[in-house]
Amino acid sequence: MMRSSVIASSLIFASAIGVTPLAAPTANVEHSPIYGVTIPVGYRNWQFVAPAHEGGSLNELRVIVGNDKAMKAYRTDTLPFPDGSILVKLAWRHVPLALKSDPGPPQAFLAGHATSVQIMVKDSKKYASTGGWGFGKFIDGKATDEAQHQTCFSCHEANVKEHDIVFTHYAP
Amino acid sequence: MMRSSVIASSLIFASAIGVTPLAAPTANVEHSPIYGVTIPVGYRNWQFVAPAHEGGSLNELRVIVGNDKAMKAYRTDTLPFPDGSILVKLAWRHVPLALKSDPGPPQAFLAGHATSVQIMVKDSKKYASTGGWGFGKFIDGKATDEAQHQTCFSCHEANVKEHDIVFTHYAP
Numbered sequence: 211m212m213r214s215s216v217i218a219s220s221l222i223f224a225s226a227i228g229v230t231p232l233a234a235p236t237a238n239v240e241h242s243p244i245y246g247v248t249i250p251v252g253y254r255n256w257q258f259v260a261p262a263h264e265g266g267s268l269n270e271l272r273v274i275v276g277n278d279k280a281m282k283a284y285r286t287d288t289l290p291f292p293d294g295s296i297l298v299k300l301a302w303r304h305v306p307l308a309l310k311s312d313p314g315p316p317q318a319f320l321a322g323h324a325t326s327v328q329i330m331v332k333d334s335k336k337y338a339s340t341g342g343w344g345f346g347k348f349i350d351g352k353a354t355d356e357a358q359h360q361t362c363f364s365c366h367e368a369n370v371k372e373h374d375i376v377f378t379h380y381a382p
Numbered sequence: 383m384m385r386s387s388v389i390a391s392s393l394i395f396a397s398a399i400g401v402t403p404l405a406a407p408t409a410n411v412e413h414s415p416i417y418g419v420t421i422p423v424g425y426r427n428w429q430f431v432a433p434a435h436e437g438g439s440l441n442e443l444r445v446i447v448g449n450d451k452a453m454k455a456y457r458t459d460t461l462p463f464p465d466g467s468i469l470v471k472l473a474w475r476h477v478p479l480a481l482k483s484d485p486g487p488p489q490a491f492l493a494g495h496a497t498s499v500q501i502m503v504k505d506s507k508k509y510a511s512t513g514g515w516g517f518g519k520f521i522d523g524k525a526t527d528e529a530q531h532q533t534c535f536s537c538h539e540a541n542v543k544e545h546d547i548v549f550t551h552y553a554p
Binding site: 254255256257258260261262263264265266268271272273275300302304307311312317318319320321324345350365369377378379381382 | 385393426427428429430432433434435436437438440443444445473474476479481482483489490491493496504537540541550551553554
């Protein structure tokens, strides 16, 4: 907790400048706890890395997009990702599509309402203690709580350390 | 069958020019049967419209992308889509992600190997008899057969006539 608070307070302004270069840093820009990550400007127009589906209680369809630095790293098989790489995971409810032409049980599922936006920002110095990545999870534009952000790094490190702690691979 | 053949033969060159403006039309460019649709150059870098999940025997994760004309139409709620709009649906096998940190049954699913690329091209004159859209389905760069392409329009028209026969809605 102490470590997190220290990191958070020292990163708030650096992150606002570094992660959203087109937005003037203002006091009311939403930052994630621990990491001070903000929602990057224009991410909905970025190219996509891959889709994903989360079953169970989350029940989501997802698309992971990357900024130019991240996409270039993917396409050139560059690991670790260079500083300045940003990945954004957009998530929506996984909802069935009822076909008029086929009254049977739905087999197709589409994106329903948006549930969350999750962000990874690479800065090997700023985030040296968490594999070089800062994390942020936002629901309706509001960052989720510190307890949730404390789970990001440990799960990524435990599962995908060999891939610069990034789960998503490029879907060609 | 007669109608299809006539359309196909008259469209092969028009489509090669209209759909892939950056590629010189050559005899060995792959065209879909009936419609003469080709795989558009650079579609993997296009912005995405939405993800989808097809269960059952197809068992696929999908991402639908659009060219600039199609994305502008989505973002401005413009229907019908203007001529020149192109939508591409990329599909991959829906494969489970085994977590090292959680040995239980997988709840997350990622994109496995690519299965097919499906294309819709809007040209209200050329494709007047099929709702203004031409269709193409390609597996490993090769168009699938005519019988499969004869199913496209009827299913789209039966299910999503009110949305310019396009299934996919924009995921914000």
